[in-house]
């Protein structure tokens with residue numbers, strides 16, 4: 001029998017209302033002890049005086065009774081909507097503690113909901129992401145995932161695979177029977193190929209969903225004094241990085257987080273690229289190049305007066321990267337194919353660059369028809385299912401037993417995605433990312 005857990009589900013501190021939740025077999029009895037009888041009607045708010053075990057009054061509060069299984073966790077649940085003062089909250093929590101309830105672990109309410117089949121693992125992750133969501137794009141992705149978008153995709157794959165498996169197993173069980181056609185194993189070939197294509201498309205999405213969660217990364221690179229830090233400060237709308245006329249001012253990577261087109265974007269300012277004069281600068285240049293390599297987009301910044309730097313920078317940028325001719329106030333006639341012309345100092349022309357960045361972010365992170373996998377965990381599981389299916393397809397004709405085993409491995413990988421098979425450490429990791437009270 002499960003314990004009865006309790007937690008403050010609203011943030012700690014002062015608030016107009018604070019919500020304390022209870023879940024478990026003792027929740028109803030604990031409510032009766034606190035609020036007296038009769039118990040309120042299920043799912044209807046009732047105003048009650050709450051009494052501590054020593055009969056002292058804790059608060060006048062709204063209480064709600066959610067009998068299982070039609071509750072968030074599937075267990076009997078109670079919500080107490082208290083006045084949100086620290087002493088009120090403390091008194092209510094210690095009354096619950098005295099009555100035998102135990103403090104909930106982070107994510108324990110959701111974990112119980114998962115264990116009672118109220119949601120699958122991807123939906124639980126969507127719920128965690130929804131609570132964490134800070135931008136509109138994150139909210140939309142999390143809500144879709146919480147509502148079952150990924151579950152439907154992964155469960156659909158699993159069902160198709162189980163159908164395909166039946167025909168592979170058919171080959172193993174009746175290898176000699178006349179009514180089982182020779183090529184039976186090949187019946188699985190087309191469905192397997194469809195699944196493989198679908199998984200490949202899902203994986204090949206430029207890590208869109210992961211980026212929506214963690215942020216689209218942009219690196220500003222260029223020669224010393226090109227104006228990278230000045231541009232960063234413009235984009236951040238604050239003095240995030242030090243700007244001076246001394247080349248080599250920026251040494252460490254300076255990161256700024258902004259929202260663009262409803263998505264989180266992390267812009268990194270980096271050390272100017274040149275033959276370093278000392279070990280500190282050399283490390284800065286190494287970090288700059290490393291950041292540039294790993295960014296989703298590079299913005300090359302060049303002093304419009306230097307043709308040499310322009311040439312060097314063009315060599316470092318990839319096709320989809322952006323090039324900025326800065327200090328246009330000092331070289332107003334200067335142009336270069338596809339380059340954004342601006343002055344980071346005055347701000348002239350920065351809006352055009354910003355509009356382009358927004359367009360790129362929207363294009364790469366915006367919603368598509370297929371839901372995006374949103375975590376490295378999903379990517380690993382789909383990759384291992386895919387590898388198993390490819391082996392399976394190869395072995396269909398000459399080693400059907402092995403093909404069947406590969407198909408089973410793929411099913412297992414898909415089941416670990418939705419949490420159908422218990423992978424205890426995966427569950428621990430997913431649920432520990434929740435806040436307490438959820």
Ligand SMILES: Nc1nc2c(ncn2[C@@H]2O[C@H](COP(=O)(O)OP(=O)(O)OP(=O)(O)O)[C@@H](O)[C@H]2O)c(=O)[nH]1
Nearest residue numbers: 224225226227228229230248249250272327344345
């Ligand atoms: N006239 C003019 N000066 C600029 C412009 N942008 C930057 N500067 C100046 O150029 C100098 C260098 O600017 P920074 O932003 O520090 O350049 P940086 O690329 O970050 O330099 P490092 O960190 O040393 O690599 C400063 O004195 C800026 O005020 C511009 O558009 N016009």
Ligand SMILES: [K+]
Nearest residue numbers: 225244246249
């Ligand atoms: K500088």
Ligand SMILES: [Mg+2]
Nearest residue numbers: 228229249250
């Ligand atoms: Mg700088």
